[in-house]
Amino acid sequence: MHLGVIGCGKMGSALIQGAINAKILQPSTVFGYDKIIAASESFAAATGASICSSLEELSQSCDTFLLATKPYDVAAVLKNLAASRGDRPALVISIAAGITLASLESYLPKSIRVIRTMPNTPALVGKGASAFAVGERATADDANAAEKLLSSVGLALQVPEKLLDAVTGLSGSGPAYGFLIIEALADAGVRHGLPRQDAIRLAAQTMLGAATMVLETSLHPAQLKDMVTSPGGTTIEGLAALEKNGVRHALIEAVSAATHRSIELSKI
Ligand SMILES: NC(=O)c1ccc[n+]([C@@H]2O[C@H](COP(=O)([O-])OP(=O)(O)OC[C@H]3O[C@@H](n4cnc5c(N)ncnc54)[C@H](O)[C@@H]3O)[C@@H](O)[C@H]2O)c1
Known part of the structure; x- marks a missing residue:
């Protein structure tokens, strides 16, 4: 070739x-x-x-x-x-x-x-x-x-x-969602006293680690989440705050909005 x-x-x-x-x-x-x-x-x-x-x-x-x-x-x-x-x-x-x-x-x-x-x-x-x-x-x-x-x-x-419009909404546009999530996590770290650069590196490496565990273990993300969520511990408090603020729904809506935009753009 x-x-x-x-x-x-x-x-x-x-x-x-x-x-x-x-x-x-x-x-x-x-x-x-x-x-x-x-x-x-x-x-x-x-x-x-x-x-x-x-x-x-x-x-x-x-x-x-x-x-x-x-x-x-x-x-x-x-x-x-x-x-x-x-x-x-x-x-x-x-x-x-x-x-x-x-x-x-x-x-x-x-x-x-x-x-x-x-x-x-x-x-x-x-x-x-x-x-x-x-x-x-x-x-x-x-x-x-x-x-x-x-x-x-x-x-x-x-x-x-x-399915390529859905791919565009998820993985095509997804890096920007990841950047926003990392930035927000880092802001929270800074709010609690971490230096900015340390907070960004910790946030990015944590997302990379979570993603690598999903890909390498082939376990469902919910199983991996349950494995790191101790009864009465810190993580369940963080998860409850995410659910209360609709983060899961916001991400579903983000992918849907980008998918619909991809469909619109391919008609122009
Ligand atoms: N960058 C991304 O994140 C991304 C993601 C998915 C898909 N894409 C697609 O990849 C394609 C390229 O994106 P990019 O970010 O690399 O753009 P880019 O601007 O970096 O590269 C495009 C190149 O095409 C050249 N070009 C334009 N007209 C030409 C012609 N008639 N003959 C020869 N060369 C010509 C330009 O000079 C330029 O160097 C786009 O169609 C985009 O939709 C990009």
């Missing part, structure tokens, strides 16, 4: 760096093109990949493409890709938020298969959570290729496309 990265910004670079570090890709098989030369050059410096000076050149050098431009640039890029590929087969893996498989496929000839993914920003530090859906023409090998690429920077799950 020769992989062409269209749009060498934050996410395109993070995914390729992850895949190269995980030895899923060799730098010699990766090519990048960005309309901003400085972006292509930073990408090449960070990954060891080659750069192309035009989309046409990239299109000639590769058989698989990671589409990593902003959503509003997608239509123009795919029309150019379609024109330069002719009827030669290719796979396009899109990370553009909210652009549906039907829309991606509408710009491309039938010879080009499509996969749509929703990564999140912790991919930048190798701790992403992403999901992907396959287009009508994509094969099982294509799904494996997407899974390998995305799982090199974290968790990657295949879902039906109709």
